[in-house]
Amino acid sequence: MNIGLFGGSFDPIHRGHLTLAQTAVSRYALRQVLFVPANIPPHKQKSPLTPYLHRYTMIALATQDERTFTPSLLEAPEFATTFSTTPATSHAEKTATANYSIDTVRRLKRTLKKSDRLFFLIGIDAFRDIAKWRESRALLAECEFIVASRPGFSLRDVAESLPEGLRPPSSVTRPFHKQPAAGDLVLPGLTLHLLEGVNQSVSATTIRAAAAQGKPLGRWLDPKVADYIKKQNLYRNART
Numbered sequence: 001m002n003i004g005l006f007g008g009s010f011d012p013i014h015r016g017h018l019t020l021a022q023t024a025v026s027r028y029a030l031r032q033v034l035f036v037p038a039n040i041p042p043h044k045q046k047s048p049l050t051p052y053l054h055r056y057t058m059i060a061l062a063t064q065d066e067r068t069f070t071p072s073l074l075e076a077p078e079f080a081t082t083f084s085t086t087p088a089t090s091h092a093e094k095t096a097t098a099n100y101s102i103d104t105v106r107r108l109k110r111t112l113k114k115s116d117r118l119f120f121l122i123g124i125d126a127f128r129d130i131a132k133w134r135e136s137r138a139l140l141a142e143c144e145f146i147v148a149s150r151p152g153f154s155l156r157d158v159a160e161s162l163p164e165g166l167r168p169p170s171s172v173t174r175p176f177h178k179q180p181a182a183g184d185l186v187l188p189g190l191t192l193h194l195l196e197g198v199n200q201s202v203s204a205t206t207i208r209a210a211a212a213q214g215k216p217l218g219r220w221l222d223p224k225v226a227d228y229i230k231k232q233n234l235y236r237n238a239r240t
């Protein structure tokens, strides 16, 4: 069975996330997509996130009507501290329950069958930082990646984002700069599927800023999520 794992801060979950997952489901015959809100994404610890419980609830609301979409507690605070396989190094890491995708993927794979095929869903802007992620080479080897492409990104951007050791030499990638990020990129140690057709120019940052100004959010969000934000007074003093 093909399974997708889609992680993020989801602060809040929006149409861009849902369209990415829907497109991946239809293109790669995914039977399930796990939406995994991060407790404290390591790259975002500088700005405080909306409490986990609110972000998880908004995912539960937004995914209610999609049979294949499942809200996942894989990075819920208690899981992250109990099952982390990588030792914390800095003081911040020891005191905050940071979670890393490599831990999440390994934890999930322990529950899957041998015949299951795991795909890691990610947007191209997040993928650009992949080389900085903890054990990025191991992560790329653990599962296939579905990278949602965007107009303006080339195959060279994707290839040059790879961690050293997996990155093809620049003499090879240079001619890629005119090729849109599309199709499959199969190299020793990784398989990337570049997903076109998502094209939703929305970000959680825009939504938080709009909510702070009391603007309507309906065009970016599931109505149930917009209603939840309103009732819970979320993002009134939003960071952007």
Ligand code: ATP
Pocket (backbone or CB within 6 Å): 007, 008, 009, 010, 011, 015, 016, 017, 020, 121, 122, 123, 124, 125, 126, 127, 148, 198, 199, 200, 201, 202, 203, 204, 205, 206
């Ligand atoms: P923020 O504005 O707070 O940075 P975000 O909208 O980028 O948030 P995240 O929860 O950080 O949302 O993103 C989770 C994943 O979804 C990432 O892999 C990101 O690249 C992807 N993503 C976010 N917005 C879009 C979009 N509009 N289209 C396609 N992918 C997206």
